[in-house]
Amino acid sequence: MSVLVDDDTRVVVQGITGGEGKFHAEQMIEYGTNVVAGAVPGRGGQEAAGVPVYDTVQQAVEEENADTSVIFVPPAFAGDAIFEALDADLDLAVAITEGVPTQDMAKVNKRLTETDTRLIGPNCPGLITPGEAKLGILPGNIFAEGNVGLVSRSGTLTYQVVDNLTQRGIGQTTAIGIGGDPIIGTDFVDALELFENDPATEAIVMCGEIGGEDEEEAAAFIDEHVDTPVAGFIAGRTAPPGKRMGHAGAIVSGSGTGTAESKISALNDAGVPVGDTPEEVADHIEEFLS
Amino acid sequence: MKLHEYQAKQVFADAGIPTPASQLASDVDGAVTAAEEIGYPVAIKAQVQVGGRGKAGGIKLVEDGAEAREAADAILGMDLKGYRVDRVLVEEAVDFTNELYVGITMDRGEGKPVAMVSTRGGVNIEEVAEEDPDAIAREHVDPSFGMHPYQARKAVYDAGVDRAVARDVSNVLMTLYELWESRDGADAEINPLMVTSDDEVIAADAVMNIDEDALFRQPELAEMEEEAAGGDELEQKADEYDFDYVRLEGNVGIIGNGAGLVMTTLDLVDYYGGKPANFLDVGGGAKAARIANALDMVFSDDNVESVVFNIFGGITRGDEVAKGINEALEQFDEIPKPVVVRLAGTNWEEGMEILNEDLVTVEETLEDAVQRAVEYAGEVSEQ
Numbered sequence: 001m002s003v004l005v006d007d008d009t010r011v012v013v014q015g016i017t018g019g020e021g022k023f024h025a026e027q028m029i030e031y032g033t034n035v036v037a038g039a040v041p042g043r044g045g046q047e048a049a050g051v052p053v054y055d056t057v058q059q060a061v062e063e064e065n066a067d068t069s070v071i072f073v074p075p076a077f078a079g080d081a082i083f084e085a086l087d088a089d090l091d092l093a094v095a096i097t098e099g100v101p102t103q104d105m106a107k108v109n110k111r112l113t114e115t116d117t118r119l120i121g122p123n124c125p126g127l128i129t130p131g132e133a134k135l136g137i138l139p140g141n142i143f144a145e146g147n148v149g150l151v152s153r154s155g156t157l158t159y160q161v162v163d164n165l166t167q168r169g170i171g172q173t174t175a176i177g178i179g180g181d182p183i184i185g186t187d188f189v190d191a192l193e194l195f196e197n198d199p200a201t202e203a204i205v206m207c208g209e210i211g212g213e214d215e216e217e218a219a220a221f222i223d224e225h226v227d228t229p230v231a232g233f234i235a236g237r238t239a240p241p242g243k244r245m246g247h248a249g250a251i252v253s254g255s256g257t258g259t260a261e262s263k264i265s266a267l268n269d270a271g272v273p274v275g276d277t278p279e280e281v282a283d284h285i286e287e288f289l290s
Numbered sequence: 291m292k293l294h295e296y297q298a299k300q301v302f303a304d305a306g307i308p309t310p311a312s313q314l315a316s317d318v319d320g321a322v323t324a325a326e327e328i329g330y331p332v333a334i335k336a337q338v339q340v341g342g343r344g345k346a347g348g349i350k351l352v353e354d355g356a357e358a359r360e361a362a363d364a365i366l367g368m369d370l371k372g373y374r375v376d377r378v379l380v381e382e383a384v385d386f387t388n389e390l391y392v393g394i395t396m397d398r399g400e401g402k403p404v405a406m407v408s409t410r411g412g413v414n415i416e417e418v419a420e421e422d423p424d425a426i427a428r429e430h431v432d433p434s435f436g437m438h439p440y441q442a443r444k445a446v447y448d449a450g451v452d453r454a455v456a457r458d459v460s461n462v463l464m465t466l467y468e469l470w471e472s473r474d475g476a477d478a479e480i481n482p483l484m485v486t487s488d489d490e491v492i493a494a495d496a497v498m499n500i501d502e503d504a505l506f507r508q509p510e511l512a513e514m515e516e517e518a519a520g521g522d523e524l525e526q527k528a529d530e531y532d533f534d535y536v537r538l539e540g541n542v543g544i545i546g547n548g549a550g551l552v553m554t555t556l557d558l559v560d561y562y563g564g565k566p567a568n569f570l571d572v573g574g575g576a577k578a579a580r581i582a583n584a585l586d587m588v589f590s591d592d593n594v595e596s597v598v599f600n601i602f603g604g605i606t607r608g609d610e611v612a613k614g615i616n617e618a619l620e621q622f623d624e625i626p627k628p629v630v631v632r633l634a635g636t637n638w639e640e641g642m643e644i645l646n647e648d649l650v651t652v653e654e655t656l657e658d659a660v661q662r663a664v665e666y667a668g669e670v671s672e673q
Contacts, residue, residue, distance in 0.1 A: 020605075075503060075506070076506055076507070098574070099503040100503060101474055101501050101503045101504035101507075102396055102476065102501050102503065102504075103396075103403075103433060103471065103474055103501065103504065104504075105401070106396065106401055106402060106403060106433040107433050107434050109401035109402070109433075110401075110402075110432060110433055110434050111434075125604060137604055137605055138604060139603065139604050139635050139636050142635065152550070153550060154548055154549060154550020154551065154553075155548050155550070155574075155604060156546070156547055156548025156550060156551035156602045156604065157548065157550030157551045157553075157554055158550075159551075159602045159604060159634075159635055160551055160554065160602050160634075160656060163602070163634060163635075180549055180550065182396065182398040183396070183398060183401045207550065209549075209550055209553060210553070212398055212399070213399060233554075235550045235551075235553035235554045235557060236553040236556075236557070237556075237557045237560065238538070238553075238556045238557050238559075238560045238566055239536075239553065239556070239569075240536070240538065243536045243569075244534075244536075245534075245536060245549055245552075245553050245569055246534040246548075246549025246552060246553070246569070246571040247549040247550070248503065249398070250549055250550075250553065253416075260557075276557075276561055277558060277561065277656075277657060278554065278656065279655075279657055
């Protein structure tokens with residue numbers, strides 16, 4: 001089973017003629033993802049990564065029945081590209097681009113309330129249903145089919161934790177990287193809800209980090225609505241206040257909110273064990289599944 | 291990117307927000323001349339990017355030329371929380387009856403801008419927010435429409451601002467929002483917005499943080515950033531190399547790819563009893579030269595006793611990382627500090643074949659790599 005994506009998903013890649021777009025479109029196809037088109041303004045009629053390119057996302061929807069977009073558009077144009085995906089009435093849009101201006105995302109966030117399209121990202125690695133499809137830049141070979149759902153704000157941390165799981169023979173239903181920016185589409189609560197409703201997902205890993213209050217909100221949601229066992233990890237315990245740790249969202253504010261401690265204790269209170277190391281997270285999951 | 295006070299004030303003044311008369315000076319004579327021209331009393335204010343300048347002796351109110359000379363001499367060249375003061379703003383001292391706070395920021399929880407007004411200006415507004423949240427009136431703004439004038443008025447009346455100045459304060463708040471929006475602000479604040487006995491309002495301080503990701507469309511402000519550069523030498527170097535870097539106080543240097551994984555590596559160093567010296571994210575897809583620069587960065591920190599590389603390749607390729615490590619280390623007759631390498635993910639096997647294992651210690655797992663680096667740092671410091 002899968003969450004959000006499977007081998008029927010029909011993908012259009014926005015920015016498919018760029019270096020990143022082309023490389024990862026090829027990688028996605030190689031993994032088995034059903035990439036049906038590219039969309040690049042001015043490149044309509046060309047071909048890239050073996051699929052036809054259209055000038056607009058709307059054309060890719062009309063001609064190829066695309067229902068999902070993966071966006072590899074440079075930051076200056078990414079906000080506009082996300083708007084285009086939302087206005088084309090797709091089911092899902094996944095924005096990989098890092099460094100999208102926050103005000104652009106605030107406008108996108110407003111539009112999200114007016115459409116039925118789900119957005120993942122930006123500044124995220126995408127998502128993968130092992131054995132079926134991957135949308136984005138995740139290295140497919142470390143994932144395995146299985147029954148654990150994973151949601152994470154960080155790309156490389158996702159890889160680390162998945163590796164810890166796969167090495168022990170624990171596979172994944174779907175892994176979703178939601179991105180480390182202050183304003184994102186799908187958040188922890190949305191992803192947890194998807195996994196809770198997925199009969200194949202028997203345990204969930206949630207990887208958070210310092211900054212913001214999304215993990216605290218997720219903890220409250222787990223307490224109320226999630227029966228599937230969840231194990232957590234929070235990055236940034238050693239981060240000093242006021243310093244931005246790479247991710248635009250990963251900053252501990254001066255007044256003590258958004259710290260690793262507050263997130264860990266909120267999760268613990270909701271019955272979620274939080275590992276001190278990625279290895280410990282895998283220990284918890286192993287216990288849940290045994 | 292945070293503008294200096296004098297830069298933010300210029301931006302605000304150009305947009306029509308009233309600011310006190312002021313001049314920038316970089317030496318004592320210049321400061322005294324500026325003070326004479328503006329007319330006493332004046333405030334002499336250190337232009338460095340640190341909070342609490344007043345308490346730390348970086349702001350002085352002076353009444354005459356002798357005091358101005360003494361104050362400028364004391365402030366220029368002083369070390370303010372690790373920053374050397376090389377410029378002061380000489381500014382007309384405003385005689386005020388009240389101090390307000392107005393600010394615009396992004397409420398990330400709501401995903402919307404929020405305008406804030408409080409009659410408790412002139413103090414640390416974060417403390418006010420913590421102790422008495424109701425003392426700050428808040429108005430969320432639809433980012434696709436911008437702030438409506440009625441919203442500015444509402445915030446001002448909700449905050450309980452005196453009627454005599456309510457209209458002027460609303461106008462300041464509207465202008466501040468427009469600036470925040472057009473200049474890609476992260477935060478824009480005036481604290482205090484002083485009210486004079488003639489019921490005029492005047493911005494006695496100015497804070498403007500710009501969204502770094504939007505600097506490409508703010509060329510004028512991006513230039514200011516260069517001018518404003520300063521602070522920790524290593525953090526400046528990281529800017530030149532374009533790394534996400536934060537200097538910390540420990541002795542285990544840390545290099546990795548991806549913010550979450552690097553933070554996790556820091557946390558593990560701490561967990562295994564060591565102390566991280568830095569956060570350094572080489573970002574996605576780093577090529578060999580960038581990896582060599584990262585090693586150069588970490589070696590430049592005298593506190594570093596050992597280095598751990600933690601690379602989990604997605605976009606980043608293990609062979610490029612290995613090349614970079616070799617390149618950086620082969621130039622030394624003797625490796626200055628022990629380097630532990632953990633490579634996983636894309637092309638890690640190719641990387642392991644390339645990596646010169648005479649120069650580094652290789653560990654297979656994250657946990658082992660971190661423990662080894664902590665061990666090395668301990669051994670060295672005990673010598």
